Amino acid sequence: MERDVVIEVKNLKKTYKKRKGNEIIYALNGVNFNVYRGEILGLLGPNGAGKTTTIKSICGLIKPNGGAVLINEIDSNKSRLKALNYLSAVLEGNRNLYWRLTVRENLEYFVGNRGVNRKNEQGRVEELLLYFNLKEKENELVSSLSRGMQQKLAIAVALSANTEIILLDEPTLGLDVETGYEVRELLKRLVKEHGKTIIISTHDMPVVQDLCERTVIINNGKVIADEQVDNLIAFFDTRAYIFTLGEELTSQQRISLTENYPMCNINFNEIEVIIEKENDLYKIMDILKSEKTVIEKIDRSIVDIEQIFLKLTKEGSKE
Amino acid sequence: MKPFWFLLCANVRKEYIELKRYYPNTLSLIFTFYIVFLAMLLGIHVIGDPQQVDTNVQYVIVNYIIWFFMLATLQNLGYVILMEAQRGTLEQLFMSPAGMWRILLARLIAGLFLYGIIVVFLLILSMLTANQWLFFRVDVVMPIFIITTIGMIGVGFMLAGLAIIVKQIQSFLQILQFILMGLTFIPLSTAPFLLIAPFVKGVDMIRQVMIHGFIWSDFLLFDYLSLMINSISYFFIGLIIYFKCEKTALERGLLSQY
Numbered sequence: 001m002e003r004d005v006v007i008e009v010k011n012l013k014k015t016y017k018k019r020k021g022n023e024i025i026y027a028l029n030g031v032n033f034n035v036y037r038g039e040i041l042g043l044l045g046p047n048g049a050g051k052t053t054t055i056k057s058i059c060g061l062i063k064p065n066g067g068a069v070l071i072n073e074i075d076s077n078k079s080r081l082k083a084l085n086y087l088s089a090v091l092e093g094n095r096n097l098y099w100r101l102t103v104r105e106n107l108e109y110f111v112g113n114r115g116v117n118r119k120n121e122q123g124r125v126e127e128l129l130l131y132f133n134l135k136e137k138e139n140e141l142v143s144s145l146s147r148g149m150q151q152k153l154a155i156a157v158a159l160s161a162n163t164e165i166i167l168l169d170e171p172t173l174g175l176d177v178e179t180g181y182e183v184r185e186l187l188k189r190l191v192k193e194h195g196k197t198i199i200i201s202t203h204d205m206p207v208v209q210d211l212c213e214r215t216v217i218i219n220n221g222k223v224i225a226d227e228q229v230d231n232l233i234a235f236f237d238t239r240a241y242i243f244t245l246g247e248e249l250t251s252q253q254r255i256s257l258t259e260n261y262p263m264c265n266i267n268f269n270e271i272e273v274i275i276e277k278e279n280d281l282y283k284i285m286d287i288l289k290s291e292k293t294v295i296e297k298i299d300r301s302i303v304d305i306e307q308i309f310l311k312l313t314k315e316g317s318k319e
Numbered sequence: 320m321k322p323f324w325f326l327l328c329a330n331v332r333k334e335y336i337e338l339k340r341y342y343p344n345t346l347s348l349i350f351t352f353y354i355v356f357l358a359m360l361l362g363i364h365v366i367g368d369p370q371q372v373d374t375n376v377q378y379v380i381v382n383y384i385i386w387f388f389m390l391a392t393l394q395n396l397g398y399v400i401l402m403e404a405q406r407g408t409l410e411q412l413f414m415s416p417a418g419m420w421r422i423l424l425a426r427l428i429a430g431l432f433l434y435g436i437i438v439v440f441l442l443i444l445s446m447l448t449a450n451q452w453l454f455f456r457v458d459v460v461m462p463i464f465i466i467t468t469i470g471m472i473g474v475g476f477m478l479a480g481l482a483i484i485v486k487q488i489q490s491f492l493q494i495l496q497f498i499l500m501g502l503t504f505i506p507l508s509t510a511p512f513l514l515i516a517p518f519v520k521g522v523d524m525i526r527q528v529m530i531h532g533f534i535w536s537d538f539l540l541f542d543y544l545s546l547m548i549n550s551i552s553y554f555f556i557g558l559i560i561y562f563k564c565e566k567t568a569l570e571r572g573l574l575s576q577y
Contacts, residue, residue, distance in 0.1 A: 014572075016571075016572070053572070056410075056572070056575075059410075059414055060413075060414070060569075061410050061413055061414070061569065061572075061574055061575075062569060062572045062574075063566070063569040063570045081416045081417075081418050082416070084414055084415070084416040085416045087414075088414065089411075089414060091410055091411070091575075095406060095407025095408065096407070096408065096411050097408070098333075098406070098408060099406070100337065100340050100341070101333070101336060101337075101340075105333075105336060108329070108332075109329055109332070109333050110411070111329070112325055112326060112328060112329020112330075112332070113326060113329050113330075113412070113415050113417065113422060114326075114415050114416055114417055115321075115322025115323065115325050115326045115415075115416070115417040115421075116322070116325055117321075117325050118325065118328065118329060118332075157411075
């Protein structure tokens with residue numbers, strides 16, 4: 001079934017000039033992807049890959065040098081304010097809120113700040129306080145809340161705008177395991193119960209594996225993968241192997257393996273590796289055979305999104 | 320118009336809450352105003368010309384209030400940008416579909432409204448304490464003051480635009496108050512070229528009302544026209560410069576930098 005596209009990122013380009021000298025940095029170099037209605041999309045990439053620039057370009061906080069971002073077919077570059085009617089965001093860090101206002105005051109202020117009647121939105125504010133378990137804290141100053149509570153409030157503030165699309169830049173950064181889990185469950189509920197479309201930019205791979213249907217991986221300002229998370233895992237699952245050896249590898253074998261397969265993990269008598277071509281399996285066996293190393297068994301390994309991410313970004317960097 | 324009204328209400332409420340929450344600041348502002356008004360009401364009698372005591376007191380107090388509001392108008396928008404950038408909330412404000420310039424305008428009006436209430440209340444309190452009463456034509460002064468303020472808002476937008484790009488303009492904003500004070504005290508008769516400067520014409524007309532007792536009909540059509548053209552021009556030039564600066568900041572990705 002064809003799904004509605006709510007965001008189209010088309011050949012997005014963004015360059016910056018270095019402060020000293022005339023060197024030009026390509027933050028985004030032709031980024032293309034779509035976001036479909038009601039999905040949670042994970043935007044991944046190493047530091048400096050262009051994730052935040054992409055998020056901010058979608059939010060209209062950065063003007064690209066080329067390409068376009070269409071939000072419900074509205075070009076955000078040409079009609080920034082009109083496009084902003086469809087999205088809200090929680091940007092990176094814990095400073096999205098007014099620390100000297102209370103939880104309720106923050107929610108009410110940001111509702112009013114979009115030109116909406118605060119009194120008509122009281123129901124929504126109440127609903128959000130309950131939904132995010134913030135009712136008990138509604139009259140407390142944001143400065144007195146824990147990092148997790150602040151993050152939940154920041155998401156609640158983004159939701160108070162009642163927009164169809166929500167962008168979250170590192171939503172679980174700095175949260176403890178329990179709060180991180182709570183935030184993830186909340187996001188799942190938002191999509192399931194309210195039909196929101198969510199884009200998450202994160203380094204937190206378990207979040208991606210747990211929450212996202214699809215992931216777009218960016219490296220060096222380019223999209224290097226745009227695939228369903230399940231498909232990616234299934235694809236790499238068929239290429240991941242564990243070799244159990246009868247003895248330890250020689251240093252020559254170690255060098256040879258790591259040079260040819262940078263993603264391989266070598267532990268005493270075990271090698272975990274993701275291969276690219278079926279032929280690679282024989283090549284690894286040749287390396288082992290060269291020193292007459294005994295292979296006790298070869299198993300298929302289970303990969304996670306973190307390994308896939310590392311493999312793809314390392315390959316991207318080599319190119 | 321309705322969305323702007325809601326935006327204005329939200330900002331009046333926020334400014335009011337912050338006045339309460341940062342109460343040491345607010346109390347020191349109230350105390351300073353009260354002391355200054357009292358000193359003016361009582362002190363001028365001691366050092367002023369006895370023949371012109373009433374005119375002196377009225378003129379100095381009104382001039383002081385005008386200077387304060389002009390300064391508040393001029394600096395407010397720049398400070399809003401700096402404070403929001405420091406707090407990290409600037410980008411959130413830029414994400415409002417209402418538009419940042421409307422939020423800034425709403426903040427400014429909210430601030431002037433709340434300060435207006437405080438100043439009027441303190442002025443009445445000071446007059447009661449000193450048992451000295453000011454008599455001047457509010458109906459003539461107020462419209463001139465409001466029109467003059469429109470031009471000042473334009474200059475405020477220019478500074479806000481500068482603050483978005485440069486961020487470190489606190490020192491410049493501090494120096495501005497002295498430039499402003501100088502402009503407030505120069506009569507147009509001695510420096511006619513200042514007619515094109517912001518707010519000088521308005522202050523000059525208020526001076527005529529306060530000292531020479533001018534009323535509406537005493538001013539020439541030229542006075543009204545030059546006041547209005549000056550204010551409206553500065554307002555729109557200020558907005559245009561602000562939009563240019565906003566565009567530059569978006570192009571260079573400067574909103575998150577501080």
